[in-house]
Amino acid sequence: MEFVQNFPFICIILSLFSGPLxxxxxxKKAKWVNITVITAIGAMNVAVLQFVIRTGxxxxxxxxxxxxxxxNEIRVGVLEAVMAVFFCxxxxxxxxxxxxxxxxxxxxxxxxLYYIMVNLLLSSLLALIYTNDLFTAYVFVEINTISACGLxxxxxNGRTIVGATRYMIMxxxxxxxxxxxxxxxxxxxxxLLMSNIQEIVRKIYSVGQYRxxxxxxxxxxxxxLAIKSALYPFHGWLPDAYGYSTVSSAAILSSLVSKGYIFxxxxxxxxxxxxxxxxxSRVVNVLFVFGIVGMIMGSVDAIRESNVRRMIxxxxxxxxxxxxxxxxxxxxxxxxxxxxxxxxxxxxxSLLFVAASGLTDASNDSTDFFDLxxxxxxxxxxxxxFTVGSLSMVGIPACAGFISKLLFAQASVEAVHKLxxxxxxxxxxxxxxxxxxxxxxxxxxxxxxxxVLAAKQFTPAHMSDQxxxxxxxICFIALNLLLGLKSEPIVELLQSGLQxxx
Amino acid sequence: xxxxxxEQEYEQTLSFRLRQWLDGTKDPFLDTVEMKPQRPYQExxxxxxxxxxxxxxxxxxxxxxxxxxxxxxxKKIYRVFSVIFCISLVLVLLTGVSGLPPFGQASNPVNNxxxxxxxxxxxxxxxxxxxxxxxxxDYRAFDTLGESHVLxxxxxxxxxxxxxxxxxxxxxxESLQADDRSHEPKNDVxxxxxxRFLVPLIVIFGIYVILCGHxxxxxxxxxGAVIGAxxxxxxxxxxxxxxxxxxxxxxxxxxxxxxxxxxALAKSYSFYTGANEIHSVIPLGTPGAILSSGLILLLNxxxxxxxxxxxxxxxxxxxxxxx
Numbered sequence: 001m002e003f004v005q006n007f008p009f010i011c012i013i014l015s016l017f018s019g020p021l022x023x024x025x026x027x028k029k030a031k032w033v034n035i036t037v038i039t040a041i042g043a044m045n046v047a048v049l050q051f052v053i054r055t056g057x058x059x060x061x062x063x064x065x066x067x068x069x070x071x072n073e074i075r076v077g078v079l080e081a082v083m084a085v086f087f088c089x090x091x092x093x094x095x096x097x098x099x100x101x102x103x104x105x106x107x108x109x110x111x112x113l114y115y116i117m118v119n120l121l122l123s124s125l126l127a128l129i130y131t132n133d134l135f136t137a138y139v140f141v142e143i144n145t146i147s148a149c150g151l152x153x154x155x156x157n158g159r160t161i162v163g164a165t166r167y168m169i170m171x172x173x174x175x176x177x178x179x180x181x182x183x184x185x186x187x188x189x190x191x192l193l194m195s196n197i198q199e200i201v202r203k204i205y206s207v208g209q210y211r212x213x214x215x216x217x218x219x220x221x222x223x224x225l226a227i228k229s230a231l232y233p234f235h236g237w238l239p240d241a242y243g244y245s246t247v248s249s250a251a252i253l254s255s256l257v258s259k260g261y262i263f264x265x266x267x268x269x270x271x272x273x274x275x276x277x278x279x280x281s282r283v284v285n286v287l288f289v290f291g292i293v294g295m296i297m298g299s300v301d302a303i304r305e306s307n308v309r310r311m312i313x314x315x316x317x318x319x320x321x322x323x324x325x326x327x328x329x330x331x332x333x334x335x336x337x338x339x340x341x342x343x344x345x346x347x348x349x350s351l352l353f354v355a356a357s358g359l360t361d362a363s364n365d366s367t368d369f370f371d372l373x374x375x376x377x378x379x380x381x382x383x384x385x386f387t388v389g390s391l392s393m394v395g396i397p398a399c400a401g402f403i404s405k406l407l408f409a410q411a412s413v414e415a416v417h418k419l420x421x422x423x424x425x426x427x428x429x430x431x432x433x434x435x436x437x438x439x440x441x442x443x444x445x446x447x448x449x450x451x452v453l454a455a456k457q458f459t460p461a462h463m464s465d466q467x468x469x470x471x472x473x474i475c476f477i478a479l480n481l482l483l484g485l486k487s488e489p490i491v492e493l494l495q496s497g498l499q500x501x502x
Numbered sequence: 503x504x505x506x507x508x509e510q511e512y513e514q515t516l517s518f519r520l521r522q523w524l525d526g527t528k529d530p531f532l533d534t535v536e537m538k539p540q541r542p543y544q545e546x547x548x549x550x551x552x553x554x555x556x557x558x559x560x561x562x563x564x565x566x567x568x569x570x571x572x573x574x575x576x577k578k579i580y581r582v583f584s585v586i587f588c589i590s591l592v593l594v595l596l597t598g599v600s601g602l603p604p605f606g607q608a609s610n611p612v613n614n615x616x617x618x619x620x621x622x623x624x625x626x627x628x629x630x631x632x633x634x635x636x637x638x639x640d641y642r643a644f645d646t647l648g649e650s651h652v653l654x655x656x657x658x659x660x661x662x663x664x665x666x667x668x669x670x671x672x673x674x675x676e677s678l679q680a681d682d683r684s685h686e687p688k689n690d691v692x693x694x695x696x697x698r699f700l701v702p703l704i705v706i707f708g709i710y711v712i713l714c715g716h717x718x719x720x721x722x723x724x725x726g727a728v729i730g731a732x733x734x735x736x737x738x739x740x741x742x743x744x745x746x747x748x749x750x751x752x753x754x755x756x757x758x759x760x761x762x763x764x765x766a767l768a769k770s771y772s773f774y775t776g777a778n779e780i781h782s783v784i785p786l787g788t789p790g791a792i793l794s795s796g797l798i799l800l801l802n803x804x805x806x807x808x809x810x811x812x813x814x815x816x817x818x819x820x821x822x823x824x825x
Contacts, residue, residue: 001778009777013770016651020762023658024755063644064769065776066627069616072644109667116658120651127648139648143655150659180595187602190611200611216598 004051007044008076008130009061011084015041015123019116027111034095034115038122042088049081053493058500060132068132069193075132079339079497082490083129083263089479090255090346091122097354097472098248105155105246114154121147121252125260134182134272135192137264141178145171145228148257151249152241163240170227170237174261177224184217185272194271205277218273218283225265226287229258231324232294235317239305242313243367247357250309254316254353255346262323262342266335269327270502279330288328288418292425294321299432306369308360311436312352315393318429319345325422326408329415332498337407339494344392344400344483351476352389358382358469359444362460369440374448376441378460383444385473390437392480395430400483405430407491629786629795630716638721639798643769650765650805653812654758664819690739697739704732712806716795722805729806730813737817754811761807768797768804 018037022030052058058077060068067073095118106114120143127140149171153164186192188210189200204210227234242250269278278284298317305311319341326338356367362378363371376383392399405426412422483490512518545553567574603610620637628636638646705728712725737745775782787794 006774006777009770009773013766013773016647017763017766019651020654020759024759062777063773064640065772065782066641070619071641071776107667110662110665113658113662116655120655123651124648133645135642136645136648139645139652142652143648146652146655146659150655150662153659154662156663184598184602186612188611190614191616210601210603212601213598216594216601219594220598 002051004047005059005061005076007048008074008080008084008126009063011041011044012074012123012126012130015119015126019120019123022112022115022119025112027108027115030112030115031099034118035092037119038088038092038095041122041126042085042092045081045084045088048076049078049085052076052078052081056496056500069191069196072136073132073193074127074130075194076130077497077500078493079501080129082493082497083342084126086343086346087125087129087256087259088122090350091118091252093472093475093479094248094251094255094350094354096468097350097476098246098251098357099468100466101247101357107156110154113150117147117150117154118248118252121151121257125256128260128264132194132271133192134185134194134197134268137267138175138179138182141175141228141261141264144257144260145175148253151253152245154249155244155246157244159240159244163237163244166237167241170234174224174227174234177220177227179224181217181219181221181224184213184220188213188217194267197272198274201273201277205274214273215281215283218278218281221268222265222283222287225261225268226290226324229261229265230317230320231287231290232297232317232321233290235294235298235320238317239301239310239313242316242353243307243310247353250313251350251353254313255350258316258320259342259346262320262327262338266327266339267501270335270498275330275332275335275502284328284330286328287324288330288422291321291324291326291328292421294318295325295425295429296321296432299429299436303432303436305436307367308356308369308372308440309353309367311369311440312349312356315352315433315436316345316349318433319349319393322404322408322429325425326411329411329418329422331411331414333407333411333414336491336494336498337404337411339498340407340487340491341404343490344404344480347400347476347479347483348389348392351385351473351480352393354469354472354476355382355385355389358466358473359386361466362458364456364458369443372440372444373446374444374453376444377447378458381470381473385477386444387441388477388480390441392484393437394434398481398484400480400487402484403487403491625789628798629789630798631789631795632716632718632721635716635721635798635802636795639716639801640796643801644773646801646805647765647769650762650808653808654762657758657812657815660816660819666822693739697735701732701736701739704735705729708732708806708810712802713792713799715802716798717790717792722802723809725802726806726809727813729810730817733810733814734817737814742822749814754815758808758811761804761811765801765804768800772797 015037018033022033025033058075058080061074061076062068063072063074065071102111102114124140124143124147128137128144131137131140145168149164149168152167153160182192185197185201188204189197191197191200201214205214230238242254245253269275295318298314298319298321301317302311302314305314323338323341323345326334326341328334329337358379359372359375359382360367362382363375366372376386388399392401395401395405408426409423412419412426415422507515565573567577620633620641624633624636624641625631628640630636630640708725708728708731710725711720711728712722715721715725733745733749772782772784774780782796784796786796789795793799
């Protein structure tokens with residue numbers, strides 16, 4: 001065994017260890033530990049990615065002295081490594097981009113608690129990505145839920161507490177359903193290890209045994225994870241949680257936490273149950289319908305919203321709808337489109353949150369739509385970043401969002417019965433996206449009247465005042481353009497990763 | 503007077519003493535106690551006004567049903583839908599359960615090679631007489647590692663929500679309202695006397711449960727909970743002034759860090775050696791001896807420390823927002 005193969009395990013342990021470590025450090029040191037740990041984990045995952053690409057096959061890493069069904073194990077393939085690298089990059093940039101806000105909005109003595117949350121969140125995301133055991137996944141889903149809740153409410157005002165409470169209730173309902181689903185599955189297969197479950201599921205499916213419990217288990221797990229990742233009718237917690245929490249929390253929550261659950265769902269579909277059985281069970285059709293409704297309704301809600309942060313939050317509902325629509329197509333191409341959209345949406349949405357915070361900084365901290373008039377001139381880089389993010393969300397060529405929409409459209413061609421609704425939803429949703437994002441872009445580039453400017457005394461933000469945020473925004477823009485212009489190798493990686501994933 | 507006995511005569515009787523004992527006016531150590539009713543809660547004028555304003559705001563602006571048609575419709579639909587949702591969830595679960603294999607049959611799918619090996623060779627492979635401990639702390643130690651961090655992060659979330667920090671000032675409104683130290687020490691003799699007997703017993707029992715987790719029923723989670731309960735009883739009997747001598751925020755931080763770091767390091771060693779097929783130097787010992795079963799004893803102690811700290815911290819945070 002090569003030393004590189006230990007890296008996924010070291011990553012998980014390192015981020016777990018850095019959580020308690022941050023609790024004894026003061027906030028400055030905790031911040032450095034956090035940044036270092038995320039960077040180190042990102043670098044290690046790059047090495048792992050290179051290794052798996054070179055060997056061309058996934059490998060199993062045994063956690064301890066006992067092999068698979070008795071002990072725990074993690075499984076590493078191209079797809080997992082790609083996801084881990086992207087999650088680290090986006091988390092790092094979100095943390096850098098929101099550092100000023102954290103200093104301003106959090107109680108200084110509680111800032112190191114924030115880093116504990118982020119470190120443990122990272123470890124849970126990594127474990128969700130790499131684990132090959134359903135129960136381990138559940139344990140780390142718990143860590144994920146609690147730390148996300150902490151990230152929301154650490155900026156303490158009424159709205160975040162309400163948002164966190166809602167998030168907690170909905171998310172625990174989702175966790176409960178996931179756990180029940182796992183119990184059902186364990187009851188009929190007798191295994192918790194993903195590959196073993198699939199073996200038994202195929203056996204009992206072919207003889208027609210336990211059809212009902214299998215369907216119920218599949219339904220419970222899908223609905224549970226859909227609730228946790230804010231699929232349309234379950235999105236009530238989302239606007240408050242994303243709209244009022246501190247910037248890095250909003251960016252991390254929207255781009256990573258919900259995506260971790262979707263990744264787990266994809267894993268359950270393809271590795272635990274088997275994608276063909278899922279397709280036969282028609283659960284995907286339900287997800288497809290809710291995804292399409294979400295695409296439209298999320299955008300409609302966003303158009304009606306006058307608070308920019310909440311508008312971006314509602315746009316997440318629409319984008320989650322896209323991902324579930326792709327899954328609901330029930331084809332490999334659909335899953336690849338969804339996976340690409342997980343990445344491209346993560347890169348874009350965190351860019352938008354950071355850029356929006358730059359714009360509100362230059363508008364006396366008001367998040368109201370009309371107060372942002374001319375903010376693009378007061379904070380030039382944030383204006384550019386917001387424009388790039390918006391273009392990417394709408395799906396203009398050369399941006400990340402375009403590629404994912406293209407992939408969705410291509411994927412829907414393969415699914416004959418779903419072609420028409422998928423294409424119509426894509427078109428309508430794109431137009432609606434354009435309505436609210438372009439409206440905002442035009443608003444931030446509309447010069448404000450002189451008398452208003454004089455009355456409000458805005459402080460224009462310069463790059464030198466917010467170096468960290470500028471660096472983060474530039475990196476995010478580059479990432480977006482990279483995903484938009486050089487998408488082919490990434491799509492190929494996802495394709496080869498998905499092949500060795502199941 | 504229609505009394506059969508005089509006052510002095512009545513005070514000599516057993517029934518009078520029983521009455522006194524029940525009322526708590528007579529104490530064997532303190533002699534006759536004058537019972538004072540507790541001071542009723544008195545609200546200051548400002549806080550009363552604030553409370554009223556908040557209530558009105560909630561009723562008039564947040565839940566303004568007259569002008570907010572969306573809310574009105576939502577409230578109506580909400581009731582219907584929640585009932586429908588619950589009923590359908592119950593139905594789905596019942597249909598699912600009815601299709602499951604019957605409980606306790608030997609031919610069930612869960613009775614496969616996995617529990618077989620746990621039961622048959624668990625003792626030789628882990629050295630733990632208690633198979634459950636062997637399973638959670640050796641076979642599936644990675645899950646338990648995550649689980650102990652769940653406890654840790656839960657405490658951190660409670661700290662975020664409830665800890666009152668010195669920066670705001672000990673005398674700020676919030677901290678004064680939350681701080682109930684002014685009622686201390688309570689010097690409740692019954693509580694203190696029984697605590698003096700019980701707390702050492704409870705803590706020793708908790709330590710026993712932790713240390714013998716690999717030999718019999720018990721382990722870190724249950725033993726830690728017992729110790730935490732003992733600490734909470736001690737705190738209630740003797741007040742914060744006494745507990746602060748040995749348990750402060752700093753103690754908790756270092757305790758949980760030490761325990762979790764120890765767990766992570768010990769387990770990383772065994773994960774690493776296990777995955778790379780390196781021989782682990784940790785001996786399993788003779789099953790049944792206290793120093794046996796490899797790392798399990800150490801891990802149990804770590805988990806126990808984390809759980810005890812978590813229990814105590816939860817209580818302290820919910821009571822007054824600080825150690």
